[in-house]
Amino acid sequence: MSGIAGTKSSLTWAVHLSLAVMVLLWLFPTTGLLVSSFRTADQISTTGWWKSMFASEQNLTLRTAAPDYQTTQDGNYVIQGNLFEGSAAATISVWGISSRAIDDYKAGDTAQLKKGGTVTVEVNGDYLMQNTEAFTGKRGQRIFATAEKPPEFTLGNYEFVLFDPSNREGLAKAFFNTLTVTIPATIIPILVAAFAAYALAWMDFPGRALLVAAVVGLLVVPLQLALIPILKLHNEIGIGKGYLGAWLAHTGFGLPLAIYLLRNYMVGLPRDIIENARVDGATDFQIFTKIVLPLSFPALASFAIFQFLWTWNDLLVALVFLIDSTGDTTVMTKQIVELLGTRGGNWEILATSAFVSIAVPLLVFFSMQKYLVRGLLAGSVK
Numbered sequence: 001m002s003g004i005a006g007t008k009s010s011l012t013w014a015v016h017l018s019l020a021v022m023v024l025l026w027l028f029p030t031t032g033l034l035v036s037s038f039r040t041a042d043q044i045s046t047t048g049w050w051k052s053m054f055a056s057e058q059n060l061t062l063r064t065a066a067p068d069y070q071t072t073q074d075g076n077y078v079i080q081g082n083l084f085e086g087s088a089a090a091t092i093s094v095w096g097i098s099s100r101a102i103d104d105y106k107a108g109d110t111a112q113l114k115k116g117g118t119v120t121v122e123v124n125g126d127y128l129m130q131n132t133e134a135f136t137g138k139r140g141q142r143i144f145a146t147a148e149k150p151p152e153f154t155l156g157n158y159e160f161v162l163f164d165p166s167n168r169e170g171l172a173k174a175f176f177n178t179l180t181v182t183i184p185a186t187i188i189p190i191l192v193a194a195f196a197a198y199a200l201a202w203m204d205f206p207g208r209a210l211l212v213a214a215v216v217g218l219l220v221v222p223l224q225l226a227l228i229p230i231l232k233l234h235n236e237i238g239i240g241k242g243y244l245g246a247w248l249a250h251t252g253f254g255l256p257l258a259i260y261l262l263r264n265y266m267v268g269l270p271r272d273i274i275e276n277a278r279v280d281g282a283t284d285f286q287i288f289t290k291i292v293l294p295l296s297f298p299a300l301a302s303f304a305i306f307q308f309l310w311t312w313n314d315l316l317v318a319l320v321f322l323i324d325s326t327g328d329t330t331v332m333t334k335q336i337v338e339l340l341g342t343r344g345g346n347w348e349i350l351a352t353s354a355f356v357s358i359a360v361p362l363l364v365f366f367s368m369q370k371y372l373v374r375g376l377l378a379g380s381v382k
Contacts, residue, residue: 035052036049036352039348043058043151054151059102062084062145064141066139067140076131077131080126081126090148092146093106097142109121113129117133118131121145157351158352171332171356175356177331181311185311189303190258192258193258193262200215201263202266223253226253230248231245246317249320250311257303258307262296262300266296315337318334335353
């Protein structure tokens with residue numbers, strides 16, 4: 001009876017399980033990026049993001065205060081303080097004064113320094129250095145400690161990635177460059193495709209069927225075939241590399257899908273509404289703007305999601321039509337590629353940059369996803 005229309009399939013559990021697996025496969029790495037973007041470099045290198053809410057044991061290289069801060073007490077020269085000053089507190093279990101023996105001493109033990117004097121390190125990081133002669137040098141004594149640090153989260157990664165002037169690979173400019181490319185490259189093809197789709201759906205003229213077939217055929221043409229010819233055309237007519245060239249390229253590559261989706265949706269609109277409007281004396285332009293466009297909003301939103309996500313994450317078109325030697329028009333995808341080369345070991349910077357790059361697409365998708373299925377299913381049922 002499972003094949004009879006209206007009955008529940010026995011494979012419903014398999015569908016639900018598949019959906020759950022797909023959601024988890026997408027959710028885990030995204031959550032990992034978000035959590036890692038708020039963690040420090042030491043925590044990322046020590047434990048996975050799924051342990052971020054728990055204390056972790058880390059091997060730390062700390063340093064005491066410099067000899068400039070020494071004082072005299074009872075005829076001895078003393079330097080004292082806390083190894084975790086300026087950072088989150090931790091609990092020290094073992095420590096050492098050499099990188100080859102980081103666990104020679106337990107918390108509370110006293111070690112003999114090579115240049116004379118002693119140092120004592122307590123569980124909470126308090127230290128006391130004493131010597132009968134003055135300490136010399138410009139830097140403090142290095143202490144290698146194994147400590148259990150509580151969970152620590154910071155906004156410093158975002159401040160560095162977006163706003164720190166010392167960060168030459170900052171994403172703030174690239175972020176706004178990407179918006180400058182993406183917003184017009186999403187709006188322009190929607191406007192052009194909406195007019196074309198209405199004409200192909202509701203206006204009778206010679207060659208309409210051939211135009212529809214041509215649009216469907218253009219859907220399978222690889223954009224790589226057109227990159228160089230279009231770039232040469234841009235150079236010949238004086239556009240060159242710049243935002244205008246990128247907008248036109250994204251518009252041309254996105255129009256076939258846009259026209260196809262919108263035309264299928266508009267064809268499915270009730271014919272009585274269109275015919276009644278024409279009987280009442282409405283022009284095609286009035287029908288299009290006051291009836292068809294409002295009713296076609298799900299299809300418009302569906303294509304807007306696709307076009308925005310594709311344009312935002314694009315690298316190839318940006319490299320061909322936009323990127324120049326000055327770097328003034330560098331988009332986020334290109335900037336992140338450069339980060340992989342210059343900061344390949346700074347996982348906290350890479351995680352923050354990656355999440356910044358996906359935050360806007362996520363916001364766009366979740367705010368408009370209710371229209372996605374309605375737009376994609378346009379014209380599938382008569």
